[in-house]
Amino acid sequence: MQSCALCTLARKFSVNKIKGVTLTLKKCGTIPIEVDGVLPEFVLGRKVHEICSMKINVGKEKLDLGDVFEVKCDGDEALIFEGDMNHVKRIGELMSSGIIIVRGSAGMHLGERMNGGTIYVDGDIGARCCCEMRGGTVVVNGDAQAMLGSPLPGNAKGMRGGTITVFGSVGTRTGEGMRRGVIAVLGDAGDFAGVNMIAGTIVVFGNLGSNAGGGMKRGSIIALGGVEKILPTFLYACTYKPTYLRLYFNYLRNFGFPVTDDLFKGSYQRYIGDVSSLGKGEMLILEKP
Amino acid sequence: MDGEFLVQEKFGVKSGIGGGNLLILAKDIVSCLEAAQKAVKAMKKIEGVILPFPGGIVRSGSKVGSTYPFLTASTNTPFCPTLRRQVVTSLPEGVNAVYEIVIDGLDEKAVRDAMGVGLVAICSCDVISVTAGNYGGTLGQYKFFLHEILKNM
Numbered sequence: 001m002q003s004c005a006l007c008t009l010a011r012k013f014s015v016n017k018i019k020g021v022t023l024t025l026k027k028c029g030t031i032p033i034e035v036d037g038v039l040p041e042f043v044l045g046r047k048v049h050e051i052c053s054m055k056i057n058v059g060k061e062k063l064d065l066g067d068v069f070e071v072k073c074d075g076d077e078a079l080i081f082e083g084d085m086n087h088v089k090r091i092g093e094l095m096s097s098g099i100i101i102v103r104g105s106a107g108m109h110l111g112e113r114m115n116g117g118t119i120y121v122d123g124d125i126g127a128r129c130c131c132e133m134r135g136g137t138v139v140v141n142g143d144a145q146a147m148l149g150s151p152l153p154g155n156a157k158g159m160r161g162g163t164i165t166v167f168g169s170v171g172t173r174t175g176e177g178m179r180r181g182v183i184a185v186l187g188d189a190g191d192f193a194g195v196n197m198i199a200g201t202i203v204v205f206g207n208l209g210s211n212a213g214g215g216m217k218r219g220s221i222i223a224l225g226g227v228e229k230i231l232p233t234f235l236y237a238c239t240y241k242p243t244y245l246r247l248y249f250n251y252l253r254n255f256g257f258p259v260t261d262d263l264f265k266g267s268y269q270r271y272i273g274d275v276s277s278l279g280k281g282e283m284l285i286l287e288k289p
Numbered sequence: 290m291d292g293e294f295l296v297q298e299k300f301g302v303k304s305g306i307g308g309g310n311l312l313i314l315a316k317d318i319v320s321c322l323e324a325a326q327k328a329v330k331a332m333k334k335i336e337g338v339i340l341p342f343p344g345g346i347v348r349s350g351s352k353v354g355s356t357y358p359f360l361t362a363s364t365n366t367p368f369c370p371t372l373r374r375q376v377v378t379s380l381p382e383g384v385n386a387v388y389e390i391v392i393d394g395l396d397e398k399a400v401r402d403a404m405g406v407g408l409v410a411i412c413s414c415d416v417i418s419v420t421a422g423n424y425g426g427t428l429g430q431y432k433f434f435l436h437e438i439l440k441n442m
Binding site: 235236237238239240241267270272275279280 | 318375
């Protein structure tokens with residue numbers, strides 16, 4: 001498990017007071033804007049006119065970044081996006097280092113194939129975010145739509161590493177095809193969480209939707225707030241107190257998740273599955289006292 | 290690295306029996322551990338036996354044989370609650386924890402007596418059942434039948 005750069009940063013700075021390059025959306029709209037390539041490693045330390053002349057896709061046109069965003073440089077700690085960015089896609093795609101802060105909601109494909117750095121979103125995120133992510137940390141202070149950490153269309157393997165923390169709810173097919181890494185959700189998870197999972201860990205503090213773990217080979221799904229429906233191909237093994245969960249809870253506590261003593265001391269029902277696949281995965285369901 | 294390591298230069302050596310064992314099956318770790326500790330306390334009083342594992346209790350029991358030809362012993366998977374649905378299990382429903390006590394002794398009577406007092410102690414606790422590894426009856430020349438031992442207590 002990697003250390004949380006954002007938490008380390010938060011101890012030193014307030015996220016709202018962080019200084020860097022700020023891109024403020026000039027006009028709200030619905031035409032998709034794709035900002036792949038606009039990354040901290042390419043933006044920080046450059047002059048305003050250089051940043052403004054970077055090319056981005058707006059619908060089917062290629063425009064200068066300065067035509068769409070107002071650029072302000074007052075530091076080099078982070079790349080900051082401001083405004084209603086539900087239609088701004090590919091923020092942090094292929095990111096490898098640095099910090100991105102989104103003050104608002106973000107569109108689809110956030111953090112796609114990123115392998116390092118930290119993205120903090122103070123809002124919701126769209127569908128298909130963090131697809132095939134390999135490393136780094138994403139913190140979402142809102143909801144995430146479907147297919148968080150999933151494979152790209154046509155591929156089998158999803159997220160391979162890194163940590164995604166969502167302090168709201170997530171949609172369906174979260175962690176689909178996951179092959180390591182951690183997804184932690186404070187709210188509820190939609191149906192088919194961890195479907196075709198290969199490895200990794202999904203922790204849901206709220207309610208876990210139906211058919212979680214379908215086709216799962218390995219990996220762990222931890223349900224702390226109840227399960228909608230368990231697949232019949234998941235078989236009850238035993239009720240016990242998994243020691244390794246304490247490590248995860250200590251890790252998640254650092255992110256600000258409400259880890260109480262009940263989680264440490266509680267008993268968990270272990271279901272192994274999916275037996276229609278390799279069947280070496282597990283679902284741990286916190287037993288109500 | 291905290292002082293001296295003292296070891297005896299000369300030992301007495303005699304053929305003994307290694308050994309008997311008891312498997313305690315309970316509904317949770319707390320009740321299983323309580324029963325195991327009570328048994329250990331009783332068995333330590335018997336002369337001529339030792340409980341070679343730390344605290345007298347085995348948390349990770351082993352079985353004879355494995356998938357690999359070079360490995361003669363492996364995890365006692367039939368008695369692992371978390372693997373209940375993944376392997377052939379020897380666990381009845383409701384068992385969520387198993388501990389083993391291994392007894393080595395100078396002679397058969399000492400091991401038998403220790404197993405007897407251990408069994409009585411375990412039966413006075415909240416456990417689901419107590420058994421022992423029999424390895425198909427082919428391992429070793431000594432056989433300790435639990436019902437027989439209990440009858441003579």
